[in-house]
Amino acid sequence: MKPTKNNIKIIFGLKLKQLRQENSLSLSALAKKSGLSVSYLNEIESGKKYPKTDKIAELAYALNVTYDKLVSLKLTRNLAPLGELLESNIFEQLPLDHYGIDINKLIVIMANAPLQLSALVTTLIDMAKSSELSQNNFSRTALRTYKEFNENYFPDLEKAVDLFSRKYNLKSDPPIISSELFKILENKFEYKVDVKKLGEYPELSEVRGLFVPGQKNVLLLNKKLSDPQKAFILGKELAYNFLKISDRSYAYTGSKVDSFDQLLNNLNASYFSTALIINKDKLIKDLKSFFGKKKWDGREFLKLIKAYNSTPEMFIQRLASLSSKFLDLQQFFFLRFNTAIGTNEYSLTKELRLNTNENPGGYQSVEHYCRRWISIGVLKELEEKINKNKKYDKPVIGIQKSQFYNSGDQYLTISIARRSKTIGDNLSSVTIGFLVNEEFKQTINFWNDPKIKIKEVNDTCERCLISDCKERIAPPVAAEEKNKFDNTKIALDKLINEIQN
Structure with a gap:
């Protein structure tokens, strides 16, 4: 995998710090030998700056190494696991910035930790290669946790939906059908919506929709979609525009997105669209009425979903x-x-x-x-x-x-x-x-x-x-293994207690 510019800066900083310490030089001493300021050297070592070629040459001379060795991305054995970690896509899958964690600072802390950390880092890399972490699962799990912390309810998005509905005179009574959202998207946001073009590409038969940016934005919809599915996608496009979201996936497919930001933005757009189509106050009233019945009626539940021009997933998600x-x-x-x-x-x-x-x-x-x-x-x-x-x-x-x-x-x-x-x-x-x-x-x-x-x-x-x-x-292999472990522990404790007493 080709290293990113940020990773190159981090690796260079790690090498510089290691070489400085191997030469028993403080930052002040290296600054004096190289002619660079202490603050600039500190920014380089923390992975924030990458020096120009003439500065690299001065640093190489001060550290008594060749220019090529200093700029090489190859790290020494004790730092090699950190290099592998940077070259893997783990940090791309961890939404660290959303938790206030600076990747550069984290790497510096890890580089200063005991050598035992190398074993942990190597283990993380092996786990990423052999698990689903490399396929967006950490970000999706983090997103699920984010929803759970917010009790799956987002007041700011609810307010945005109310504001949108008032601004564009969208009715609150169900159903909200796709043609209503279609008109707003075309007339107010100057979109062109096409339901035929995707059908010309058989290999895209599974794609539900595709956003094509341009002087006039184009939204391609799969003609096989039901009206609730079309309404949902149209609602998401309205959300992206109304909420001014630019970092997004263009294709409506089940494929993974590029980052946690895109996952979060997709969540916001999906939530907005569902709330737009299924009015909160109306649904709460209908649900209280349905849940107040003494007998379960599956047909009535399906009728309720249909009344809101909703798919089962949209309705259950709103519930x-x-x-x-x-x-x-x-x-x-x-x-x-x-x-x-x-x-x-x-x-x-x-x-x-x-x-x-x-x-x-x-x-x-x-x-x-x-x-x-x-x-x-x-x-x-x-x-x-x-x-x-x-x-x-x-x-x-x-x-x-x-x-x-x-x-x-x-x-x-x-x-x-x-x-x-x-x-x-x-x-x-x-x-x-x-x-x-x-x-x-x-x-x-x-x-x-x-x-x-x-x-x-x-x-x-x-x-x-x-x-x-x-x-x-x-077969219950995991349960049996746990039972075996628990029974062994009980027997060991019993034996130790018998000997001690």
Whole structure:
């Protein structure tokens, strides 16, 4: 990987400091020998400045090394792991600046640490190469944590949506259809929206949309999208413009974005778009009415989603953003699973946990998620319907009380599966699970509907010791290994106690 300009400055600074110390020179002494100021040398060593060629020559002479050795990117053995760390993409995946951490200062601190740190750094690099860290997962996990710290509700974005709606006379009553947002984008923001051009490129059939900047910005939309999906993308484009966001991905695909900033900006635009389409006050009123019913009615829930011209994911995401603040539902999780017909493989592609003890999963787990989850159950049901009727294109909704094997905690989980509009063999499900506690029982009246089945669940097959599980597809190797470790520790403690007494 080609080093960045910033990394070159950091490496040069590390080498300069190491050579100065090897020559037993203080900054003042090197300044006197090279003719450079102490402050300038300090900026070089901290990776903030890179000297011009004549200054490098003076430093090389003062340190009694060749010019080529000084500018070489090769580091000595004890600093080599830091060089590897810089050359890897780890720091690109860590949103350090959002946590107030200066990368240059961090590297300097690490360079001054004991040699044992080299082993830690080398381990980090090996982990990055063998894990999903190199594919944006750290940033996505950091983003999820950011949402959880904010209880998945962002008042500034809600205010921006209200301001936008008033400014452009957007109605608050549902539904908000794509043509309404289309007119605002074209007339107020001078966009050209094209729903045919993408169809001319078969290799882009999976791309939902593409933003092409220019004197007149162009937005290409996939003609296969449903109206709610088109409205969502149009809403995001309005968000990028209204919020003045420039650092963004141009393509609407499932591919990774370039940085944490783009992920955060994508979150803001998505949140804005969903809030724009699904009015907060109207939805809260409708949800309170629905949750006040004594019996669960899946069809009515789907009708509610349709009434807002929303996709299931948009609706569940909006529910998740308002639950804690306005519905007194403080503890819940959100999951999105993807699968392809005929594979029996399920990928957890998005998750959120708010004040829960359970950890239902993680991105790209190498283990097998519990097949008892309603998230996977609705996907299997949808696949069966498609196998019977290849043109089947309706959502499948399910509900169950999921009781976790280890903790005994029970969650009322609602899940909706649907077929992809752009990739016919791909299915996805979105799930929200609320912890069943006293606050929950006060909010959702149908929690004890006898038609809602209770099912014992766990995280993954590998970590589950449920003995009579018919859905199991992998042995409980991780759980058995943990039991073995715990039993060994108990036996050792017992033996030591027996000898000592």
